[in-house]
Every structure is written in structure tokens, then in C-alpha cells.
Amino acid sequence: METSSKITKVGIIGAGQMGSGIAHVCAQFGFDVLLYDIAKEVIDDSLISIEKQAKRLHEKQRITKNDYKAICSNILKSTNLEDFSDRELIIEAATEEEEIKKSIFKTLLPIIHHNAILATNTSSISITRLAAATDRPQAFIGVHFMNPVPVMKLVEIIKGITTDDVTYQTIIDFISKLDKTAVTSQDFPAFIVNRILVPMLNEAMFILYEGISNVNDIDQAMKLGANHPMGPLELADFIGLDTCLSIMQVIFNGSGDSKYRPCPLLVNYVEAGWLGRKSGKGFYDYSQNVPVPS
Numbered sequence: 036m037e038t039s040s041k042i043t044k045v046g047i048i049g050a051g052q053m054g055s056g057i058a059h060v061c062a063q064f065g066f067d068v069l070l071y072d073i074a075k076e077v078i079d080d081s082l083i084s085i086e087k088q089a090k091r092l093h094e095k096q097r098i099t100k101n102d103y104k105a106i107c108s109n110i111l112k113s114t115n116l117e118d119f120s121d122r123e124l125i126i127e128a129a130t131e132e133e134e135i136k137k138s139i140f141k142t143l144l145p146i147i148h149h150n151a152i153l154a155t156n157t158s159s160i161s162i163t164r165l166a167a168a169t170d171r172p173q174a175f176i177g178v179h180f181m182n183p184v185p186v187m188k189l190v191e192i193i194k195g196i197t198t199d200d201v202t203y204q205t206i207i208d209f210i211s212k213l214d215k216t217a218v219t220s221q222d223f224p225a226f227i228v229n230r231i232l233v234p235m236l237n238e239a240m241f242i243l244y245e246g247i248s249n250v251n252d253i254d255q256a257m258k259l260g261a262n263h264p265m266g267p268l269e270l271a272d273f274i275g276l277d278t279c280l281s282i283m284q285v286i287f288n289g290s291g292d293s294k295y296r297p298c299p300l301l302v303n304y305v306e307a308g309w310l311g312r313k314s315g316k317g318f319y320d321y322s323q324n325v326p327v328p329s
């Protein structure tokens with residue numbers, strides 16, 4: 036492992052929704068992938084679902100037979116972080132808790148190669164702060180894939196204050212090899228997409244909260260008036276209202292600007308356990324075949 040710009044071996048930590056998607060895409064484009072999760076059964080489930088999804092994409096002719104074969108053969112499962120000693124790039128995609136992420140990096144540091152790049156898929160935690168908890172803040176970077184990873188073209192690259200240019204260029208090159216488009220953000224909570232998107236959803240909730248309009252009309256307005264494929268309240272339910280609230284809180288606390296205060300209706304819904312689609316109720320009720328406004 037001479038220079039970090041020649042990445043062929045990728046290690047992924049966390050085999051949930053995002054880790055599985057990242058493994059899928061890396062394997063598809065020929066990278067040698069090692070996938071680890073603290074919960075051993077999650078890795079097996081992940082490998083099964085990656086293969087199923089790849090099969091579906093192949094049947095729909097969205098990927099070639101060779102892509103399908105590459106996805107099935109390029110991912111190895113790992114149940115021991117010691118296996119990560121030969122990885123050139125390690126992407127952490129574990130649960131969104133700072134202490135969990137820091138403890139993963141602490142365990143990895145004595146094991147991994149001194150040239151290996153460390154990356155995190157965090158949506159909200161400071162890249163600079165995570166980098167400072169490692170022995171290589173210059174080779175630490177945020178790579179924020181979008182969900183679902185095999186479908187979404189964008190990856191946000193987040194430079195911490197200490198991230199150096201070699202690391203940044205290596206990751207830009209890596210992302211282009213995955214046939215994704217990279218955009219770069221400085222290290223501020225919610226980065227670009229969520230910083231724009233989630234306050235817009237919050238504003239739609241204020242429109243409802245202030246009695247200016249109703250659920251149907253707000254969603255209809257943005258679908259027909261701004262050409263959005265989903266209305267903002269429908270989209271908030273899809274993302275998860277708890278996730279929307281936590282992103283708003285991160286932006287609000289990070290900026291100290293009252294324009295980012297979470298809508299009280301959002302707070303109430305989350306406190307009531309109305310988390311959107313995943314809990315069966317949010318701005319819409321999903322108990323019938325066709326969702327109806329709650």
C-alpha cells in the first residue's frame with residue numbers, strides 16, 4: 036500500500052440500510068469489499084438482501100449480468116475488525132451515535148494500515164470532531180451517500196477542517212469510479228441536501244400548523260406548482276418524522292438561528308409515536324390501502 040490514491044480494497048462498517056447499499060455499489064464497480072457489523076445476523080441478512088436487490092435490478096435491466104455477478108462475488112463478510120488490516124479505505128456506516136462511531140475508530144486504529152483513509156457516512160455529526168478522535172485527522176473525510184445508494188446518483192463529500200487535499204482528491208476519484216456525482220460541502224450540520232430539504236419540509240409543517248392550508252393542498256401545491264415528485268408532508272412521512280426532527284434540531288443547535296426551530300407539530304407527532312410510514316401514521320394514516328390525511 037504505497038499511496039492512498041490507488042484504492043482497490045474497501046472496508047465497510049455497519050451492514051444496515053446504508054452500509055449494504057455502499058457495499059453493493061462498491062462491489063458492482065469492481066472493488067474488493069469487506070462488510071462488518073457488530074450484529075453477526077445483520078451481515079447475513081444484508082448479503083441476502085444485496086443479492087436480491089441486485090437480481091431485481093438485473094431483471095429490470097438497470098444493471099448488466101456482469102454487474103450482478105460482481106455484486107455477488109466481490110463482497111466478503113467479516114465478523115472481526117482484525118480483518119481490516121489490509122483495507123485502503125474504510126467507510127463507517129454504523130448507527131448515528133457519536134460514541135458508537137468514536138469507539139469503532141478507536142478499535143480500528145491499532146489494526147489498520149497507516150496510509151488507510153477513514154471515512155464516515157454520518158448525516159449530522161461533525162466530521163472535524165470525529166477526525167480529532169483518530170490518529171489521522173488529515174486522512175479523515177465525510178462521504179454522505181443518499182438512500183437508496185444503488186439508485187441515487189449523488190454523494191456529498193464533507194471536508195473537515197483538517198482533511199488534506201490528497202485525501203479529498205482520492206475520494207473524489209473513488210466516487211467517480213462508482214459512477215456517482217460528488218458535491219463538496221464544508222463541515223456544517225446537515226451539509227447541503229438536508230440543509231435545504233428538511234427546513235423546507237419543516238416550513239410545510241408550519242403552513243399546516245398555522246392553519247394556512249391542509250395536508251392534501253400543501254402536498255398538491257408542491258407537486259403541481261414546483262414539479263416535486265412527492266409533496267413535502269408525504270416526503271417527511273417517507274423519511275421518518277423522528278429523522279426530520281433530529282436533523283432540524285442539529286441545524287437549529289448548530290446555527291443558533293431561530294428560523295430553523297422545529298415546527299411544534301413535528302415535535303408533537305414524534306412525541307406521540309407518529310413517525311410517518313414506518314409507524315403507520317404521520318401526516319397521513321397508512322392503515323388503509325390508500326393513505327389518508329391524519
Ligand SMILES: NC(=O)c1ccc[n+]([C@@H]2O[C@H](COP(=O)([O-])OP(=O)(O)OC[C@H]3O[C@@H](n4cnc5c(N)ncnc54)[C@H](O)[C@@H]3O)[C@@H](O)[C@H]2O)c1
Pocket residue numbers: 048049050051052053054071072073074077128129130131132135139156157158159179180181182
Ligand atoms: N438512512 C438514511 O436515509 C441515511 C442516509 C444517509 C446517511 N445515513 C447515515 O448512515 C449511517 C447508517 O444509517 P442506516 O440508515 O444504515 O442505519 P441502520 O440502523 O440501518 O444500520 C446501522 C448498523 O450499524 C450497526 N452497528 C451499530 N453499532 C455498531 C458497531 N459498534 N460496530 C459495527 N456496526 C455497528 C447496527 O447493527 C446496524 O446494522 C448513519 O450514520 C446515518 O446517519 C443514513
